[in-house]
Amino acid sequence: MIDMLHQDWFVDAEGRCQPRPASRPWDLLQDHYYLHQFLSDILSILAHAPNEFDQWDYLPQIRRKVRQLILNSYWLKTQRAEPDPKSGVAVITLYDEIGYPLTVQNVITAPGLVTSIHNHGTWGVVALLEGQERHTFWQHPPGSDRITPIDQRTLNAGEIISFMPEAIHQVETLGLTPTVTFQLYGDTQPKARFQFDPETFTAKPF
């Protein structure tokens, strides 16, 4: 896995996708990095944030931990399923309990699948484990319910993309085989998550 791409990306609130320095794989290699260790590390990092709205400020540290996980956890890559024939998606929840402040999942998508245009209402980090996908980013000017496309990026296995809570994207699964992604999100803030109508580009709660 050390020969995969290792590029990090950051998408800001205006939908600009910028490259960020990635940790060197040989600095992160270790014998085991279990999911429970990873989750404890993430919660320790987030404990430094003064409040939930500032958690995204810790995305560089979180991305480094995600890279450590995808480099050292063979188990993570075995957590997969065939995409549902109807929806084209399979979601495997890797950990959850009532009140848990993180969403941790592997998501498998079928070739050709195009998601809705959406934000997540919280920070997010997505690592491509297998396959290829194209993200289109949109801008949502304050006070307006209209959005406009602003940027696009094709990601390959080994790349990690991170999002501010307001970042809006749409994802298309490329290639001939399903894409497998590891996805980590913070707590979605009430009334902060939107899906956008592709015809009118207007927002509705999601």
Ligand SMILES: [Fe+2]
């Ligand atoms: Fe998304």
